[in-house]
Amino acid sequence: MKAKIVGLGLLFCxxxxxxxTYLLLQFQKKQIRREVKQQMIAGxxxxDLVLLTFTQEEANKKLRWEHSKEFxxxxNMYDVVIQESNGNTISFWCWLDHEETQxxxxxxxxxxxALHDHKQHRHQQENLLLFFKTLFLNKNICYNFFNNETITISTNYHNNLISWEFTPTIPPPEFG
Structure with a gap:
C-alpha cells in the first residue's frame, strides 16, 4: 500500500x-475573452477591426470555430463583432486577438x-531494457567434443560474448 502511495506521489510530481501550467493558461484565456467582450461592449x-470575407465553402474549410463568436x-484567433452575409459570401468584422493567439x-x-519528452523517455526506457538484457546470459547450444566432456556455449543478447562451461567427466579418469 505504501508503494502505491509513493508511486502516485511520483506520478503527480x-x-x-x-x-x-495548462490550467493556468486556460484561466488566462478565459480572462482575456472577458476583457475583449468588455471592449466590444464599450464600442x-x-x-480597429479586420474584415475577412469568405465563400461558404472557404469558411467551412479554413475556419476552426471555438464557439459562435470566435474562430x-x-x-490567429479572431473574435467576431459583426457578421454579414451576401449571397454565397460571408464577411466578418473581427477583432484580431493577439493575446489569445500568443x-x-x-x-x-x-x-x-511534453510529447517530445514522452518519446525521449520511451527511448531511454528501451535503451535501459537493452542494457539489462546484455547482463543476463542465455544458454543456447551444447556440443559434445570428447566422449566424456560436454561443453556448453552461452551467449549474451548483443555482444555475442562466449563463455565456456566445462562439465567434469563422471566417473573421474583413472591414471596409472
Whole structure:
C-alpha cells in the first residue's frame, strides 16, 4: 500500500507541473475573452477591426470555430463583432486577438515539448531494457567434443560474448 502511495506521489510530481501550467493558461484565456467582450461592449471603432470575407465553402474549410463568436484562421484567433452575409459570401468584422493567439502558441509549444519528452523517455526506457538484457546470459547450444566432456556455449543478447562451461567427466579418469 505504501508503494502505491509513493508511486502516485511520483506520478503527480511528473504530471503536476504540466497540468497546472495548462490550467493556468486556460484561466488566462478565459480572462482575456472577458476583457475583449468588455471592449466590444464599450464600442470598438470599426477602423480597429479586420474584415475577412469568405465563400461558404472557404469558411467551412479554413475556419476552426471555438464557439459562435470566435474562430481561428491562419494560426490567429479572431473574435467576431459583426457578421454579414451576401449571397454565397460571408464577411466578418473581427477583432484580431493577439493575446489569445500568443496563449495558443504557448500551449502548442508546451504540448510539443511534453510529447517530445514522452518519446525521449520511451527511448531511454528501451535503451535501459537493452542494457539489462546484455547482463543476463542465455544458454543456447551444447556440443559434445570428447566422449566424456560436454561443453556448453552461452551467449549474451548483443555482444555475442562466449563463455565456456566445462562439465567434469563422471566417473573421474583413472591414471596409472
Amino acid at each position: 511528473l504530471i503536476g507541473p504540466l497540468a497546472i 470598438i471603432d470599426k477602423n 481561428e484562421f491562419e494560426n 496563449l495558443n502558441k504557448t500551449l502548442k509549444t508546451l504540448f510539443t515539448l
